[in-house]
Amino acid sequence: MAPLLEMRGISKRFPGVIALDQVSLAVGRGEVLALCGENGAGKSTLMKILGGVYQPEEGELFVDGKPVKISGVTDSMALGIAFIHQELNNLDNLDIAANIFLGREPRNRLGLIDRRKIHADAEPLLRRLGLDMPSTTPLGELSLARQQLVEVAKALSLDAKVIIMDEPTSSLTLAETERLLEVIAELKGQGVSIIYISHRLAEVTHCADRVEVLRDGKNAGGLAKNEIDHDSIVAKMVGREINYARSSPPAAEAKGHLEVRSARSGRFPAQCLSFDAGRGEILGFAGLVGAGRSEIMKAMVGLDPDGSAEVSLGGERLKIRHSRDAISHGIFLVPEDRRKEGLITDMSVRENITLPDLRSYASQGLLSRTRETRAAQEQIGKLAIKTPGPEAMVRNLSGGNQQKVAIGKWLAMSPKVLILDEPTRGIDIGAKAEIYALMRALAADGAVVIVVSSDMEELLHISHRIAVMHEGRITGFLDHSACTEQNVMQLAVGRSVSAAIPPLS
Numbered sequence: 001m002a003p004l005l006e007m008r009g010i011s012k013r014f015p016g017v018i019a020l021d022q023v024s025l026a027v028g029r030g031e032v033l034a035l036c037g038e039n040g041a042g043k044s045t046l047m048k049i050l051g052g053v054y055q056p057e058e059g060e061l062f063v064d065g066k067p068v069k070i071s072g073v074t075d076s077m078a079l080g081i082a083f084i085h086q087e088l089n090n091l092d093n094l095d096i097a098a099n100i101f102l103g104r105e106p107r108n109r110l111g112l113i114d115r116r117k118i119h120a121d122a123e124p125l126l127r128r129l130g131l132d133m134p135s136t137t138p139l140g141e142l143s144l145a146r147q148q149l150v151e152v153a154k155a156l157s158l159d160a161k162v163i164i165m166d167e168p169t170s171s172l173t174l175a176e177t178e179r180l181l182e183v184i185a186e187l188k189g190q191g192v193s194i195i196y197i198s199h200r201l202a203e204v205t206h207c208a209d210r211v212e213v214l215r216d217g218k219n220a221g222g223l224a225k226n227e228i229d230h231d232s233i234v235a236k237m238v239g240r241e242i243n244y245a246r247s248s249p250p251a252a253e254a255k256g257h258l259e260v261r262s263a264r265s266g267r268f269p270a271q272c273l274s275f276d277a278g279r280g281e282i283l284g285f286a287g288l289v290g291a292g293r294s295e296i297m298k299a300m301v302g303l304d305p306d307g308s309a310e311v312s313l314g315g316e317r318l319k320i321r322h323s324r325d326a327i328s329h330g331i332f333l334v335p336e337d338r339r340k341e342g343l344i345t346d347m348s349v350r351e352n353i354t355l356p357d358l359r360s361y362a363s364q365g366l367l368s369r370t371r372e373t374r375a376a377q378e379q380i381g382k383l384a385i386k387t388p389g390p391e392a393m394v395r396n397l398s399g400g401n402q403q404k405v406a407i408g409k410w411l412a413m414s415p416k417v418l419i420l421d422e423p424t425r426g427i428d429i430g431a432k433a434e435i436y437a438l439m440r441a442l443a444a445d446g447a448v449v450i451v452v453s454s455d456m457e458e459l460l461h462i463s464h465r466i467a468v469m470h471e472g473r474i475t476g477f478l479d480h481s482a483c484t485e486q487n488v489m490q491l492a493v494g495r496s497v498s499a500a501i502p503p504l505s
């Protein structure tokens, strides 16, 4: 029997880039196919061809063995293909139900949108995904994680034959991810096919029936169910060794180099917390999503109008009212939602990297393009950003490479304190190791590095010490030797741990 969906010899070029070179892919009915590959390998581009976003220069598409042409998003939907994009494009001010049925709202006899039906249809979808909130909630009030689940609800509502999930879990919590994996198993049981893209290889090994790997825009081989394991995927993806060593204990330097006292966020106004970090230290912040970690970091750098914090660096008390104050003291935050807060995607890689510190590229009031280009090129090299050059638009880079630009723009400024919120979300395993190495190098140079991450493996791997938060407060600090998954989890749910150092009062 012909596969449900087949792509044959697909090629797609962009100015200066061959994104896909004669790529083939087939998906069977009720099959979960994982599509793996490094950042910029061509995964999203291949899926955008299925989704009708791009037209290939070469190649053919078949559904049920019959040739088809997908000229636009409507063609794709009509063929039963639902696409959950890597970068969400939701309308924040519409409610959940309106987003799910956007553009295909049921109408009543007067031709008006039937709101009652929209909500009645949306509610069971939300329950099915374990989203415990009314469908009338404006989307903008949801965390990125929950917005992603709304996208899944939208695909479910389309009754799709194939659901493409491009990095669906990159911002989901453990529990949310598990729920999604259950939903995938249910869908598969109902004969729905899934194309699953993720850099989290544990998920891939857990849910995939087959793995197809892309490398530099070409097929790099596949793995059958019984061949799928972490190392085989990585070997096909990168074809080289990855140095993945855990951070050794820090050379304990001046412990209280960075002192944060009475930090308070607008979200948890009744809680206030304090912590210290030393020069050369990588301090991890663990906690469940919603524990208030990002909010405290924003309060620290003047990005939370309702928050406040007393911050001292090297014994000097700093006045931080606005983010520009923090920047002028060398304290930078790479935010969680980089597309919204961290990047201007309609600008070039060079412009994004030099933007926070334009003054240092100017002489006599004129910007030095040469100096800017040099700085941009340095970060492109350091972070192995895959781009045709510094003048490429950020919006044209692959998802993971956009993340690297967001990190690069702060690294270029030699930070004294660098706060990274979910630094490697959506970043491939090789690039992760590179980013960890850069964080270590920055710390070894005397900077304080603070990492907020939901990726437990990452936190245990990179941190010298971990502060754990629960409902807006720190429940304990774990020294390097006490940093275990179990200790972190206990503190994260608000229990006490004997190996932990209690919070500063």
Ligand SMILES: Nc1ncnc2c1ncn2[C@@H]1O[C@H](COP(=O)(O)OP(=O)(O)OP(=O)(O)O)[C@@H](O)[C@H]1O
Binding pocket: 014, 015, 017, 018, 019, 037, 038, 039, 040, 041, 042, 043, 044, 045, 046, 086, 386, 387, 395, 396, 397, 398, 399, 400, 401, 426, 428
């Ligand atoms: N619209 C575009 N214009 C120019 N180049 C593009 C465009 N879209 C993608 N590219 C390039 O095509 C290549 C493949 O990108 P793609 O987004 O498919 O990668 P990916 O495998 O999804 O990576 P990631 O894991 O980072 O999401 C990259 O080099 C990217 O810069």
Ligand SMILES: [Mg+2]
Binding pocket: 043, 044, 045, 086, 166, 398, 399, 400
């Ligand atoms: Mg992608």
